[in-house]
Amino acid sequence: MNMLSEAAVEKALDKKMNEVAYKMIGKDVSVYYGEKRALFDVNLNVRENTVTALIGPSGCGKSTFLRTLNRMNDTIEGCRVTGKITLDTDDIYDKEIDVVELRARVGMVFQKPNPFPKSIYENIAYGPRIHGLARGKAEMDAIVEASLQRAGLWAEVKDRLHEGGTGLSGGQQQRLCIARAVAVSPEVILMDEPCSALDPIATAKVEELIHELRANYTIVIVTHSMQQAARVSQRTAMFHLGQLVEENDTDKMFTNPDDQRTQDYIMGRFG
Amino acid sequence: MVSSHILSAYDEELKYLRRRISEMGGLAEQMCGDAVRALVNSDSALAQKVISDDVILDHAEREIQDKAIVTIAKRQPVANDLREIIGTLRIAADLERVGDLGKNTAKRVIAVQGTGVPRKLARGLEHLSDLAAVQLKDVLDVYASRSAEKAEAIRARDEEIDAMYTSLFRELLTYMMEDPRNITTCTHLLFCAKNIERIGDHATNIAETIYYMTTGAVPEGERPKDDTANTVGAIAE
Numbered sequence: 001m002n003m004l005s006e007a008a009v010e011k012a013l014d015k016k017m018n019e020v021a022y023k024m025i026g027k028d029v030s031v032y033y034g035e036k037r038a039l040f041d042v043n044l045n046v047r048e049n050t051v052t053a054l055i056g057p058s059g060c061g062k063s064t065f066l067r068t069l070n071r072m073n074d075t076i077e078g079c080r081v082t083g084k085i086t087l088d089t090d091d092i093y094d095k096e097i098d099v100v101e102l103r104a105r106v107g108m109v110f111q112k113p114n115p116f117p118k119s120i121y122e123n124i125a126y127g128p129r130i131h132g133l134a135r136g137k138a139e140m141d142a143i144v145e146a147s148l149q150r151a152g153l154w155a156e157v158k159d160r161l162h163e164g165g166t167g168l169s170g171g172q173q174q175r176l177c178i179a180r181a182v183a184v185s186p187e188v189i190l191m192d193e194p195c196s197a198l199d200p201i202a203t204a205k206v207e208e209l210i211h212e213l214r215a216n217y218t219i220v221i222v223t224h225s226m227q228q229a230a231r232v233s234q235r236t237a238m239f240h241l242g243q244l245v246e247e248n249d250t251d252k253m254f255t256n257p258d259d260q261r262t263q264d265y266i267m268g269r270f271g
Numbered sequence: 272m273v274s275s276h277i278l279s280a281y282d283e284e285l286k287y288l289r290r291r292i293s294e295m296g297g298l299a300e301q302m303c304g305d306a307v308r309a310l311v312n313s314d315s316a317l318a319q320k321v322i323s324d325d326v327i328l329d330h331a332e333r334e335i336q337d338k339a340i341v342t343i344a345k346r347q348p349v350a351n352d353l354r355e356i357i358g359t360l361r362i363a364a365d366l367e368r369v370g371d372l373g374k375n376t377a378k379r380v381i382a383v384q385g386t387g388v389p390r391k392l393a394r395g396l397e398h399l400s401d402l403a404a405v406q407l408k409d410v411l412d413v414y415a416s417r418s419a420e421k422a423e424a425i426r427a428r429d430e431e432i433d434a435m436y437t438s439l440f441r442e443l444l445t446y447m448m449e450d451p452r453n454i455t456t457c458t459h460l461l462f463c464a465k466n467i468e469r470i471g472d473h474a475t476n477i478a479e480t481i482y483y484m485t486t487g488a489v490p491e492g493e494r495p496k497d498d499t500a501n502t503v504g505a506i507a508e
Contacts, residue, residue: 255349267349
């Protein structure tokens, strides 16, 4: 499971400790579904090599915001996004931007594990192949192995790479989807409630994985589980009624949040 | 007051802890008063009662601790709730110590019974103990009201107890110097005075804990002190 040694993770993180680098910057982001406004001028910066958790009650806009980060909202009829979102220095809503390339840089893992109805190997190889990341079988084999290693799945599936991905357990399928996201070498990984369909052990494995991935990737995770947000993230953003209520260090957020609404929500109180 | 939890059983658990702390506080307060009364009146029956009350207090602390741990395990409290429960644990420990100090004072009643307590010293001790009792009572009221300002005010008042203790220390020293036969009694009384002074410190700790529970911060600045007993008798250079 421990692909990267503890020391390597620490070292990678230490380097980042002293500076706050923003991987993605959201400025005055608003989203409309037809007439209905779902997000109101959200200003949220995503820190590099950091796990940022988005929390808030159902319908608060956290998933909507997540989906603006790799333009998943483009696929929804009548959806309109205003404001500006940059990845490094690139405006991702610029007309020049190739959405397919964007989604390779900003990968996504969904709530329900959704492996392709193909072999484990093909699930991983699909992305690198369409993006032309591997020359020849040897390189592709290396990418598949490295991705499965990163997702902590290699030991469990190395003898059955050509069996169907849908035959794995729910937790393994989700890690397969993470491996698939990692295979195209993204810079940012978005996760939309990645553990809500998993049991506690499978959840713990995915959380451990998120912790390790942080050394190499920037992660934004939407979760309904407050404890999960507290366990895996370094920064937490709280949404309510389409607005960003508070964004803070996770440690601060769960001991002494600044906003009363955050307090009521995380403590499970009536507003 | 803050709104209630969606899970009413969670509210019940927190309410239970609060009630138990108030009960512990009431008992600790009573024990301290009884201990000093037993001392100045040479009342060994009352002293015995204080000693047996301490068992109840110890038991209450353990019970609060168990309940708090179960609540943490079951509810995974955060923010205010988490500070509330951690604060409860700390306050229970402080109150348990207050009880021990009361008991220790009560235990000395028998030792000083032979000579009795000189009237003047008794008054000093009573005065000191009144100050500590007020601190303890007020801090328990603040626990009920959760006023951060009042908690800070109590913290500032500990100075008076310290000053009173120092003056009692000098007085006891004078008695001992006057007549070595006073030394046994006075040494015991010195410990009693120290016990009462410590009770004041625990009340101050509780005030700081309440401040933390309410605001999430630690009160700023050094706590005011006027305890110069440690320098009494030092030879000036």
